[in-house]
Amino acid sequence: MEPAQTPSAGNQFALWQLGFRPFYLLASIYAAASILLWAAQFAGWLPLSYLPGPVWHAHEMLFGFVLPVIVGFLLTAGQTWTGHKTLSGYPLMLLALVWVCARILTLTPYGWAAAAANAAFPWAAAIALAIPFVRKGVRRNYFFVGLLVLLGAASFGMHATRVGMLNVPARLAVQFSMDIVLFIMVVMAGRVVPLFTSKGVPGTQPQRLAWLEYAAPGAILVVLLADTLALQGQVLAVLLLIAALLQAKRLSLWQPWKTLQTPLVWVLHLAYGWIVLHLLLRGLAELDWITSSTATHALTVGAIGTLIMGMMTRTARGHTGRALKADRFDISCYVLIQIAAVVRVFLPLWVPHLLMPSVIVSAFLWSSAFGLYAIRYWPVLTRVRIDGRPG
Template identity: 40%
Template sequence: MPPLNIEERTPTPSPNGFALFALGFRPFFLAAGIAAVALLAGWLHSYSSGTPLSNYYGFVGWHSHEMLFGYVLAVVAGFLLTAVRNWTGIDTPSGTPLMLLFLLWAAGRITPLFSELIPAPLIALIDLAFVPALGVAAGTPLVRAKQKNNAIFLLIIALLTIANLMIHLEALDIAPTGKSGINLAVGMIVLLVAVLGGRVIPFFTERGLGNVKTHSWPWVEKSAIGTLLLLVVTEQLLPDTVAVALVAIFATLIHAFRLYGWLPLRTARTPLLWVLHIAYLWIVIGLLFKALVIFDIIPSVLALHALTVGGIGMMTLGMMARVAIGHTGREMVIGHSIAFAFALVGIAAVIRVLLPLSMMDQYPLLITLSGVAWITAFSIFVVVYLPILIRPRIDGRPG
């Protein structure tokens, strides 16, 4: 099954009109970019002042939950609603249904900020409704098309729903499952990155470089997905044990070898490619760091942010940039500003993850500098891609 049918077109003057709800990537990618800026800005203010922005989730809980179920899930929603239509040939929500789905996502971001006014169970219900609604919107075409090879996306959505429920159970003082829920959510998103990465990174690399053949081995592909699933299960059943470290080390080796086969060193002159390869390298680093955490070599927060800031952050920004220009009929090239934004997210990861290894005494400053780099990167994305996302395709086709 092809990854995303990204069409390349010669640029023509962009037509007038408003097309924000023509296809899923449009509202959700724009919202993701805005959320990436607003959520980090809010977190930096909260961190510096010591005042939580949401009493519902708590000081750290709001940041963790919103970056995963606010920013990342917006990217996932935009990607799946767009990709599923290509994979199946069956329309996903557009127009009013898409707008209602988007408003449900937005309500989940806003209501926790008014926890003094809105009952906690209602906040939980609104936020918990989005992921299953996305599952119905993206899953119905997959079921109708009987695409069993894409069933893993339905599994991931189901487990993300469970992870979100675990976080809300702690927020509602029902069960202390918040940390496990965050770990499960991160694990599912990393799994999603690995599944999609296996489909699109070698495909895009071969198309982007030309006369290049990447290497893929069936046993590596199966092991890459299998080790991540095993790692998630091990972390849930045997948290903070040597078993987690052993699985993480094996996963590190498998994913490093997988990345090697995709010829990452050949992509240095192509930003739309190197951003994906470097993002996957951060996944490898994050898996290794997970093992080091078990042996008390590094703090767990560094492993978490290697996966989230470096791996998920760079991958999502790179995919949004590529999908948006491809599905609006534009030529598959980006300007220097977006390449700079890619680099800034990588810099944010280095500051947040690697510099503390030797500068832990400057940790608060490093958090701030990393956050500023992240905010600048996504501000650039929003400014550059706003007209692309709200206007109709330049080739006059629907979507």
């Protein structure tokens, strides 16, 4: 049962009180709208290009959608980890404005302005996180600051190649960024999935092996290093297979089969399962058995889409004083994302000539999921907590 709400509480505007509020809302709206534009461009239905090519579709997925969710989550979690207030009010509004400017400038020919705005967003967020982290001395979380700095550098590098400053394949920066996001997902899943499982599903006893908690994220760092060194073929395929096996072992210890009656928990397990599948498919792609796009979309649509949706619903509920139980809208979002991922990953794999329909259908399902989230959680994210607590 949700806590009682005071008569005036539901009318108080609270969008700028904590980081998850504006960035979850902005990211979900952008995810719903931008993918439809890209699908229309891919199908040839737009008279003008929305983005200049697949590399920039990847850029907007990572820096337009994934990054603000990460920033919103870290600003929120950072306040919990340190006990110090993170960005709120006008500073948080200014950070959101930088993200909006970056999205607009990316669509313009002003490459240097776009580069500056896209790098400024994660770098400003890194500074905002570093201040409470250093004050409190939470050294185990310093690496999040470093990862935000690296993501800003990767985005800047992509724009620098666009304006001719760097002569480096833009896809290298895309892969580097995807590896960093994957590493963040693996680290955070290791922290929250066993915890949420034991607390949310009676009778579960998820296990954590000390060596595996280093080996599983460590394997992702090895893959990141291999990608940075431009390793390919059988060597990279072996590294990806080892990484997949380590993630699969880790997932099995969390007892996912016991979570089937708890959507708010099984969605996180399912997201981690997509990580395992992504690594396996990418290994097959390195052996030229399948296309690299298949593996990429197992990560972006399957793993990232599912984990973000699962975390956005759970943390939005938890940090607004609501019951930690998925309702029919949440479950609908989870299901839509799964169908979108299956259609985008497996339909072209089984029937290659259906690539275009798979892209269009998957985009519509993805847009429906995040559009539904935005509509459902608009009043949740913009109004004060129903239990009267700050946040």
